[in-house]
Amino acid sequence: MQEIPDHRRTDRIREALEEMIVEGRFADGERLDEVSLSKHFGVSRTPLREAFQALAGSGLVELRARRGTFVRFPSLEDVVEMFDVMAEIEALCGRYAARRMGPSDRIAMQVALRDCEKAAAENDIEAYYRANHEFHAAIYRASGNRFLAGEAERLHRRLKPFRRLQLRVRGRIQASLAEHGRIFDAIVAGDDAAVSAELRRHIAVQGDGFADLAAGYRATTGGKRTGAM
Amino acid sequence: MQEIPDHRRTDRIREALEEMIVEGRFADGERLDEVSLSKHFGVSRTPLREAFQALAGSGLVELRARRGTFVRFPSLEDVVEMFDVMAEIEALCGRYAARRMGPSDRIAMQVALRDCEKAAAENDIEAYYRANHEFHAAIYRASGNRFLAGEAERLHRRLKPFRRLQLRVRGRIQASLAEHGRIFDAIVAGDDAAVSAELRRHIAVQGDGFADLAAGYRATTGGKRTGAM
DNA sequence: ATCAAAATTCTTGCATACAATAATGTTGAC
DNA sequence: GTCAACATTATTGTATGCAAGAATTTTGAT
Structure with a gap:
């Protein structure tokens, strides 16, 4: 490259x-x-x-x-809608990945997973954020559909500021890590239905997730409503 | 508006x-x-x-x-990938629509469906193309997720030249019409799994569909490879 | 003092000008 | 004749200038 x-x-x-x-x-x-x-x-x-x-x-x-x-x-409503779509796109990537993944894809996921664990252990949110992105990007690529991977990447990037805030919620990193483990296992097992369900749950903004997102959303946008520069 | x-x-x-x-x-x-x-x-x-x-x-x-x-x-491979994603996006729209659709959405779909039938009866491919688009757009809107609807619309638009060619295949319009009927019925019945399956089948490029697409693809791109204007 | 109309200023949208890079053509050595 | 080095031309990327529209301020009537 x-x-x-x-x-x-x-x-x-x-x-x-x-x-x-x-x-x-x-x-x-x-x-x-x-x-x-x-x-x-x-x-x-x-x-x-x-x-x-x-x-x-x-x-x-x-x-x-x-x-x-x-x-x-985007409005809070927009963000929720985007997360809904993101969850489905990720689930789709995961489903494909479970069926089509090659050896190099598996290694890429494992490396990213390891980096996630390391960042979590050191409580380094920035590093976790990057490793998390890499883990998901590895799944996108493993889908074997480059167009899909591109769209997923684009949407992931667009949601960046909001995801970042979610990670700051207490305990979210540990939960995220556990979810990653289950996702990876399901992909390796080739269980596409399970991958899909796990990823949907991992991304979706439901229940507490919604409250966390809403709080984070207000935190990001609230402070800068009037103008700057 | x-x-x-x-x-x-x-x-x-x-x-x-x-x-x-x-x-x-x-x-x-x-x-x-x-x-x-x-x-x-x-x-x-x-x-x-x-x-x-x-x-x-x-x-x-x-x-x-x-x-x-x-x-x-896009290369033929790109187009196939895009149709794969389109099928999933449409299925998602349909799933949401089955659960969330309101009365006005239903009417919009019915009107578009009627227009499809009319165009098919008159064997007017252009009119069928427009009515077909309207039917699908109605489903996108009925999903209740405007972001999703926008993405679906964007992708639909991008695939326009290739879909157009598929419609010229003998008997495709009649088949498409029957599929529309089943999709509509499933949405009205609120059977989200059925809607999803029907839409995926309706859009997907598999089996004969792939051969038709490939032939159409060569027909579009083949003639203009060297330069114009 | 309040408000509308006019004048002024500011900002965008576009055309043009020019410099830098790439493409093309030409020359000359071998 | 082939190929490399140079000259020429074409094309892109950016700055600048200017006209039209929008925002703002001023003015004047009530």
Whole structure:
């Protein structure tokens, strides 16, 4: 997997803005001012505007004609809907993985699982977050459907800020770890129905999960409603 | 649902190019020349380039740094993968619809179903295509998950050229019609498992379906491999 | 003081200009 | 004739300029 040099301001700025939005550096509904941002990045408005177009594609910003570009947080309802879909997509990946997984896929999952355990033992949330992502990404790839894996990755990325908050809930990491173990075992056993059920349960926002998400949601969005930058 | 007057060249061009690509007016891998297209649309390169960024988001074109913008057809393998995912997404929509559908959703489906029958009776493939889309869109909406409905709609749109070809296969329309009937009945009965199974079967590319798709795929892409415009 | 209309300022959308890189063509050595 | 080095052309990426629309402020009537 070679890295393409890609020295294009448009791309650099798109990535930077994506990161900033996902990290919550802007308020919901905040207008992305072209001139101040172009000063901030040291570029002209042209690459900025191109980056806006790309960002609109992933739904991170909304382009309103003759009004400007506005960052758009999904509503709590949107997030719940996205988690519902994510749960099903993950379940689907897992079902395929249980049937199609190859040896290298198994190793990738095992490595990620080990990293999860290590991060949990050290109580390192950041590391757990990364290892968790890698575990799930390994399942996506093991599905043997690259389009599906891409969609799953995209959605996972979009839900990043909200999942992150869920992990901070007391005891969630230990529970997550146990779930990972069951998921992995079911995949290795080739029990696609079990994998599907475990993954759906692992991702879904139900019961306490919903309360945790709602609390986390308010924590993320609540503090930055008025404007910044 | 008010329409916003969106007099922006970038948007107009994005839509036009999207249509042209989906309709197969470009060859696979063809470079979209900025100057000739800007002449063709009577605009400068700026809105064109912005449209390219937006199109890249939906995967219709590939932006290669310092090389240009190239239309990208999915490979046959890609298409099969996309249909697999589409089948699952539709099944999911149907499952939700069976449980959550309201009276207006039911009416929308019935109307679309009626239109399908009418188009089939008149052997009007174009009309059948539209009514078919409306029937499926009604199911998406009936799912009660707007995010899911949006994703389904997006994927449906992307598969448009390939589905169109499948419908031309002899007897396919009659079969499709019968399947629609069973899907509708199962939704009304609230039998989510049956809906799911029927939809999966309806969409999936398996057995003869695969052969039909492959033949259609070669028919679409085969003729335009070398370049146009 | 309140509100509407006009004037002003700000911002977006687009065209154009120009620099940097890639593609193409040409020349010359062997 | 082949191929490499150089020159030329074409094309992309970005900055800048300008016009049209939106937001804001000012003005004036009541």
